[in-house]
Amino acid sequence: MVPATILTLSLVSDRAVGVEPPESISVFQQDYCLDCHQGPDAEAGLDLETLSADLDDQEAFARWVRVVDRVRDGEMPPEDYGAADPDDAKRFLKKASRWLADHQTRQDDSLGRVRGRRLTNRQLEKTLQDLLVIRTPLAPLMSGEPRLHGYVGIADAQPMSPYQLQTHLDVVDVALDAAFQKVSRTEPLMERQWDAAGIARKNPRRRCREPEMRQGQAVVWSCSMPFYGRMEATRVPRSGWYDIRFTASAVKPPSEGGVWCTVRRGQCVSNSPLMTWIGSFEAQSEPRTLEYRAWIPKGEKLEIRPNDSTLKRARFAGGQVGTGEGEPQNVPGLAISELSMREVQPAGSAADTAAVLFGDLAIAKQGRDGVVSYQVDASATRQQLSDQLVRFAQLAFRRDIEPDRLVGFQQMLSQQLDDGVPAVDALRSTYRAVLCSPRFLYFSEPVGRLDDFAIASRLSYFLCQSMPDQELLEAARRGQLRNPQTLVQQAQRLLDSPRGSSFMSDFADQWLELDQITDTEPDRRRFREFDPIVQDAMLAETRAFLNQLLEHNAPVQQLVAADFTFLNSRLARYYGIDDVQGDRLRLVHLPDDSVRGGLMAHGSVLKVTANGTDTSPVLRGVWLCDRILGTPIPPPPSNVPAIEPDTRGSTSIREMLIRHEEDPNCAGCHRKIDAAGFALESFDASGQFRTRYERGNSRNKGPAVDPSGTLPDGDEFDDFTEFRHLVSHQDHRLAENLADHWITYGTGQRIRFADRAKVESIVQRTADSQYAINDLLMAVITSPLFLEK
Numbered sequence: 001m002v003p004a005t006i007l008t009l010s011l012v013s014d015r016a017v018g019v020e021p022p023e024s025i026s027v028f029q030q031d032y033c034l035d036c037h038q039g040p041d042a043e044a045g046l047d048l049e050t051l052s053a054d055l056d057d058q059e060a061f062a063r064w065v066r067v068v069d070r071v072r073d074g075e076m077p078p079e080d081y082g083a084a085d086p087d088d089a090k091r092f093l094k095k096a097s098r099w100l101a102d103h104q105t106r107q108d109d110s111l112g113r114v115r116g117r118r119l120t121n122r123q124l125e126k127t128l129q130d131l132l133v134i135r136t137p138l139a140p141l142m143s144g145e146p147r148l149h150g151y152v153g154i155a156d157a158q159p160m161s162p163y164q165l166q167t168h169l170d171v172v173d174v175a176l177d178a179a180f181q182k183v184s185r186t187e188p189l190m191e192r193q194w195d196a197a198g199i200a201r202k203n204p205r206r207r208c209r210e211p212e213m214r215q216g217q218a219v220v221w222s223c224s225m226p227f228y229g230r231m232e233a234t235r236v237p238r239s240g241w242y243d244i245r246f247t248a249s250a251v252k253p254p255s256e257g258g259v260w261c262t263v264r265r266g267q268c269v270s271n272s273p274l275m276t277w278i279g280s281f282e283a284q285s286e287p288r289t290l291e292y293r294a295w296i297p298k299g300e301k302l303e304i305r306p307n308d309s310t311l312k313r314a315r316f317a318g319g320q321v322g323t324g325e326g327e328p329q330n331v332p333g334l335a336i337s338e339l340s341m342r343e344v345q346p347a348g349s350a351a352d353t354a355a356v357l358f359g360d361l362a363i364a365k366q367g368r369d370g371v372v373s374y375q376v377d378a379s380a381t382r383q384q385l386s387d388q389l390v391r392f393a394q395l396a397f398r399r400d401i402e403p404d405r406l407v408g409f410q411q412m413l414s415q416q417l418d419d420g421v422p423a424v425d426a427l428r429s430t431y432r433a434v435l436c437s438p439r440f441l442y443f444s445e446p447v448g449r450l451d452d453f454a455i456a457s458r459l460s461y462f463l464c465q466s467m468p469d470q471e472l473l474e475a476a477r478r479g480q481l482r483n484p485q486t487l488v489q490q491a492q493r494l495l496d497s498p499r500g501s502s503f504m505s506d507f508a509d510q511w512l513e514l515d516q517i518t519d520t521e522p523d524r525r526r527f528r529e530f531d532p533i534v535q536d537a538m539l540a541e542t543r544a545f546l547n548q549l550l551e552h553n554a555p556v557q558q559l560v561a562a563d564f565t566f567l568n569s570r571l572a573r574y575y576g577i578d579d580v581q582g583d584r585l586r587l588v589h590l591p592d593d594s595v596r597g598g599l600m601a602h603g604s605v606l607k608v609t610a611n612g613t614d615t616s617p618v619l620r621g622v623w624l625c626d627r628i629l630g631t632p633i634p635p636p637p638s639n640v641p642a643i644e645p646d647t648r649g650s651t652s653i654r655e656m657l658i659r660h661e662e663d664p665n666c667a668g669c670h671r672k673i674d675a676a677g678f679a680l681e682s683f684d685a686s687g688q689f690r691t692r693y694e695r696g697n698s699r700n701k702g703p704a705v706d707p708s709g710t711l712p713d714g715d716e717f718d719d720f721t722e723f724r725h726l727v728s729h730q731d732h733r734l735a736e737n738l739a740d741h742w743i744t745y746g747t748g749q750r751i752r753f754a755d756r757a758k759v760e761s762i763v764q765r766t767a768d769s770q771y772a773i774n775d776l777l778m779a780v781i782t783s784p785l786f787l788e789k
Helices: 004-013 022-032 058-072 086-111 121-132 162-183 350-358 382-397 403-418 423-435 452-464 470-477 484-496 503-511 514-519 532-551 569-575 603-608 617-629 653-662 664-682 720-728 731-747 753-764 773-781
Strands: 191-195 212-214 217-221 240-251 259-266 276-283 288-296 301-306 333-344 363-368 371-376 564-567 586-589 692-695 698-704
Touching (some): 086 753, 121 162, 240 259, 240 276, 259 333, 276 532, 301 333, 350 382, 452 503, 503 532, 532 569, 532 603, 532 773, 664 720, 731 753, 753 773
Antiparallel strands (some): 191 333, 692 698
């Protein structure tokens, strides 16, 4: 086997020698490959005699890369054929690798490594929100985004159809409407308070789903009935952000712990059944006040209720609850003594939005009931309006632009004023044109090294998913972002700011596919302890864990083998971990024999890698190889059938996979896949640890789980803990994988063959710090891969 480092160094040192023609590698193929890989019956469907040498053919290029990788990893020639002479293999790898890498490099020199790419839905939403100083949710209005390699921002997978163009227009209109309505608002922000009677059912004799009055408090009992705990009084008159505050306590709590409850919003009726998550809490016997902030659309209301699936639940007939029917069933409940809702503007004041929309224009202010409305004064000149348009366009385009390059927008504004359109309306329609321009929607990145404004945008969208702030733009104007020290300082400043606080969460949503956690729901008959409270805590655990590693610059091996995690009492109980109290997530140090240290044992990861009912060693193994271990698995050969489960139970999945390992068409990949997949069989589809499989919906346990396996390098393990230990010592590979995914996420292009040497250079820069995660991030940000198109 030829180590990857040798291959990498050969790519760097021999580039100046020149590009070897593909014919120069034919000797190695003739000696070691063609016996098995020629003709219509070639192994794995790879006929090297017909494999095209046209590297512009993406399929052919991918096949050549696969050939090089399998020779590099010692998988080809196979053991039963006889190992290749090391010098022959090294010579082949050097020549073939240089041929492939130089082809991609020549393309990059003319077109750029990253082709034209545009803002993702989340980036578009956050950019419009930050630009216009609003927080109106916009992503729900947008069409779905295709994923490539797990990411939505890959340039090669960003089509723009007429439907998407129309959707973009609609989103821009909603954003501009929100901004102009904010500055022209005349009614005061809503603020309401209720005592217990104000949120409880009005007629105690009517059977319904609102809280009932009990001892001066509004009470909801533990029950599985939909919408039980809805509060008609909280229906909001208009869409907006609301601060919610209420005082609550537990009724008849269990002997240990409190009553876990959820706060959700929705129409709370059967023809509109979807509920939106706001938060969860653990009510105790002693009352306490809780606060939440949530976007609530017009006409929706709150539902606050016990929602712990492990609690005893009351039964009510006829789909409604009568006053006093829950009390004798001796089930836990929630009591609320008071509640208030206050409309807020979290993005900033109306004056802040007016400063963006009107700038230095003369403003006419009108005030009533404490509300100030902003309008452009009639004295504003055309030149002032044109100057404001230029200021707005430069903000929207995220770079300084000479006014003469904005002539088309200025003419549009002038024409509307000539037609008698009021100044505010003329500005709004011209802003609409600006926000529909490719210069707003697409990244402006020159081929080769990025200019300072392009660096500012790439850095800001990487860390904050939004446009650069004023400090970053000012650094770009001064030409300071080509200085690595300044770039690192700006990156750390963004990470430490509220705008960058969600960096690891946003990244993990795509890297670990956490944004797909709601795509499946574990079968409640089989996984009775799983509920929305657990799922929310799982997500919070992973996000807090990743933030902790980045903030404290932890060694990369802690990704998979940390001795701590973040838990609240509900998730700790779900995991079987004792002595964790309260509903606030907190850092918990784990005992030495715990299986829960590191990402691979997080419930969120285990859930997104299962289908809600069963687990698959193959699917989980492929996911782990690609997302964590840094060994992406190519699609199986077209002539290899998929494994079909044995419904009679006479053959285990392990036995069938072992057969695949014995097939030379499959062995190379399955040696990597199966080990990881077998190790994770220690966890079921809901993320709980197990030693035996479930048998259908029955509580009777099935056969024992066998989590043992052998890694590709020959290291053996007996269980998940030993597997995790072995993986944690592959810290170079873990760091390389994390850098790969950061670059993919931040640049819109997956790591390609020609990029491998540059990734190796990034990782080597952090070797002395044990590949510390923050150091690795800064090495990525200051690398040529990040700073070039």
